[in-house]
Structures are given as structure tokens and as C-alpha cells.
Amino acid sequence: MYEILRKHIAQYITLDDVEFSQCTAFFTPRKLRKRGFLVQEGDVCKYAAFIHKGCLRSYTVDNKGDEHVLQFAIEGWWISDMYSFLTGEPTGYFIEALEDSELLLLDRQAYDQLTENIPKFERFFRLLLQNNLIATQRRIIAEHSKTAVDRYLDFLQTYPSIVERVPLRHIASYLGITPEALSRIRRELVNKENK
Amino acid sequence: MYEILRKHIAQYITLDDVEFSQCTAFFTPRKLRKRGFLVQEGDVCKYAAFIHKGCLRSYTVDNKGDEHVLQFAIEGWWISDMYSFLTGEPTGYFIEALEDSELLLLDRQAYDQLTENIPKFERFFRLLLQNNLIATQRRIIAEHSKTAVDRYLDFLQTYPSIVERVPLRHIASYLGITPEALSRIRRELVNKENK
DNA sequence: CGCGGGTTTGATGATGCTCAAGCCCGGTGG
DNA sequence: CCACCGGGCTTGAGCATCATCAAACCCGCG
Numbered sequence: 001m002y003e004i005l006r007k008h009i010a011q012y013i014t015l016d017d018v019e020f021s022q023c024t025a026f027f028t029p030r031k032l033r034k035r036g037f038l039v040q041e042g043d044v045c046k047y048a049a050f051i052h053k054g055c056l057r058s059y060t061v062d063n064k065g066d067e068h069v070l071q072f073a074i075e076g077w078w079i080s081d082m083y084s085f086l087t088g089e090p091t092g093y094f095i096e097a098l099e100d101s102e103l104l105l106l107d108r109q110a111y112d113q114l115t116e117n118i119p120k121f122e123r124f125f126r127l128l129l130q131n132n133l134i135a136t137q138r139r140i141i142a143e144h145s146k147t148a149v150d151r152y153l154d155f156l157q158t159y160p161s162i163v164e165r166v167p168l169r170h171i172a173s174y175l176g177i178t179p180e181a182l183s184r185i186r187r188e189l190v191n192k193e194n195k
Numbered sequence: 196m197y198e199i200l201r202k203h204i205a206q207y208i209t210l211d212d213v214e215f216s217q218c219t220a221f222f223t224p225r226k227l228r229k230r231g232f233l234v235q236e237g238d239v240c241k242y243a244a245f246i247h248k249g250c251l252r253s254y255t256v257d258n259k260g261d262e263h264v265l266q267f268a269i270e271g272w273w274i275s276d277m278y279s280f281l282t283g284e285p286t287g288y289f290i291e292a293l294e295d296s297e298l299l300l301l302d303r304q305a306y307d308q309l310t311e312n313i314p315k316f317e318r319f320f321r322l323l324l325q326n327n328l329i330a331t332q333r334r335i336i337a338e339h340s341k342t343a344v345d346r347y348l349d350f351l352q353t354y355p356s357i358v359e360r361v362p363l364r365h366i367a368s369y370l371g372i373t374p375e376a377l378s379r380i381r382r383e384l385v386n387k388e389n390k
Numbered sequence: 391c392g393c394g395g396g397t398t399t400g401a402t403g404a405t406g407c408t409c410a411a412g413c414c415c416g417g418t419g420g
Numbered sequence: 421c422c423a424c425c426g427g428g429c430t431t432g433a434g435c436a437t438c439a440t441c442a443a444a445c446c447c448g449c450g
Contacts, residue, residue, distance in 0.1 A: 062340040070332060083329045126321050133328045134278045137265060140334060144371040145257040148438075167396070176339040181438055183398050343406075363429070376406050378430050 012127045013120045026110035038095040045084035045091045047105040054101020069173040208315045221305035233290040240279035240286045242300040249296020264369040
């Protein structure tokens, strides 16, 4: 049950067996069906969720009713609204399962105790935040410097395992374009291939 | 010399006088003239810089030679490439003074010692990262859900003190539009005002 | 078989980019 | 003190990209 979590953590900090089994005690397993929500706009996001199996997305809905995907996450990733989770303010995001999923949840109390009992986890979560920030900054620069075609190609390169699993319209939303535009981009790409 | 830093830190953690004077020992003051660089692309970003006075920007240059502003920072803010600073990898950014500026620099060793000697600072830097991530995520959503006009108006609201100090073309770059487009947006806005 | 969600296609229009030129203003040197 | 220069901002015309809206298509599922 915890192998994936263990491998994930090992990428950032080294834990012995005792520490790891201590740490697992803080997580609560939870299943989420396809189209189920971990949180919805207005909720307080009570959990940071590690994905053991499945696929989720976080997104906002603007005042025109259009969705904007912030993040995808699959096995071995985390998903949450860190802001709401850490401040207790209501979230502006929806976090939805795109497949039947199995999560390992960490609530705020567990998070505090975990970082207190095993201080290495303070570092661990800082590294997660840091990597997330770096990726998010790169995304902004990419959106300013690259065309939609190139951003789609980058996405294919960077997240091949996600492309296979999520509907195109969500990818379009992530890239900041309409489904129609993504459709046309894909058409052009196969056209070029066949020349 | 350290009042601004003290106020800034007090927003996130509480330090007594002893702790604060301990902490100041880790900082190195440095002046930077207008148009001077703290780091340039290819350098390792050796410092996290707290701005005591002045104004800086970080930006990348893409392969067409176009600049893309990632961040502005004025008194009471930090600027750095956290990625390069924390990993030791060369940075892809330029960090340039837009005015004569006075900085308080923290190098990697000082950073490590500071977080070790005064563990509250671990929390402090995590909060900084976290706030930065939240703001950066909002920026992506805003770029997907709002027009350039609205993003400019938001910028005026959110960073009035920066608008006064920074050339318009840098603001255009931050917003992801050309200087010409920003110029036209501003023209339309004053037209509307006068009706 | 027919329904419905997701994707594609087409036509049209808005938004912002590119390139080129002009304007404004502050700084410099005669 | 003034003429000139240059950088930054503005303006204009034409164009590319992508959004919008509406309709068709495709395919899995009841």
C-alpha cells in the first residue's frame, strides 16, 4: 500500500524503516470514484492528498462559468490547495478525480505532527513547494514566450503519461486555449507528420 | 539599517531582540547601481536578496532575444532564483536593478546556518515560498481567464507602488503583452474616463 | 438503435502581434 | 542656452492567432 509513497519520499529525503512506518501512521487512505471531488470551491481544503493510484485535476471556474485547469496529478504526485490547507481559508478550487483513485490523505493536524516528529519532513515539504513553484514559474514564462503549438509539444514531452489519460479539453484548458484550438493544432501536427 | 527587514520578518514569525540580532549577522549588505545585475543567465545564483531600498526585476531572454519579466521587487521584498540558489545549478534568469538599490544578501551557507540556528526561519522561508507559489498560480489562472485590460487593471490595484517606478515596457512584459498593446490599452482607458 | 459527451470542422470576428514611423522629453555637447 | 540625439512611448496598417458559435461527427453505452 505504501510502496509508491516510500519511493516518492526517498527522492527527497532518506528515511529508515522505523521513521517510514512512523510516518505512514499519519496518512488516511481514501478512495474516490471517477467524477468525485476531494474539495469544491468554498470548502476548506482539509487535506494534502498523495495519489497512490488514479488521476485528478484541480481547476477554477471563472465568472463566465469557464473552467481553468491548474494542475493534473497521477500516481506518485500530490494534489491539494496548499493555500487553503495551510491557512484554513476556503478554497477557490475544485479537485476532481478523473479516474477511480486511491489517495493517502494528510490532514492539517497530521501534517503538523509529522513535521514535528520527523523534522526531515519540514525539508521534504519545502522541497515539494519549491519544485512546484519552479514549475509554475516556468509555465508562465512558457506561456509568454512560446506558441500554443510549442506548449502542446512540450506538454507531450513532459507529461506523456497524462496525455494518455485525460480528455483533450482538459489539456486545452491547462494550456490556456479552447478545445477547438487544440483540435486544430493536433490536426496540423499529423498533417506535417504525413509529408 | 535593519528596520525594514525586521518588520518584514515580523509579518510571518515572532523574534525576540536577541534572535533578531543573531539573524542580522547572516546578512551581507550590498549596493547595486541602476542597471547593475545581481545575477545573469548562466551564473549560479549565490544569494537570496532582501531589498532594503530600490527596485529590481527578474527576467529571462528567449531564443528570439525577447525578454520576459517574471517578477518585480521593491523595499521589503525578496528576489532571487530559488532554484539556482538552492540547487547550485546555473540560473536561466537575469536579476537587474531598475533603480540604485541597497540589498541584504543571504548566501547559501548563511541560509543553512540561519535555518539551523533559529528553526523558526525554516517556517519563515516556507511561508515565503508558499505565498510566492500561491501568487504565481493565481497569475496563471488570471492569464487564462482575464483579458489583457483586466490584468492591467488588476496590476494597478495590486502593485500601485510598482507602476509608478517601472517603465511601461517591463509591465507589458510581465503581463505577457507587447509595449504597443499596453499603450493602446492605456489609451482606451483614459478615453473611457473622459466620457 | 438511439442518445449524449467529447471531439472535430467551418465560418467569422476579436484580440494582440509585427513592422515602420512619429512623437515626446530629458540629457549632452557645442 | 539651444540644437541635437536617443530611448521610450505612441500611433497606424496589415496580419496571425486564437476565440466564438453552430453544426457535424464519432463512439461507447444504456
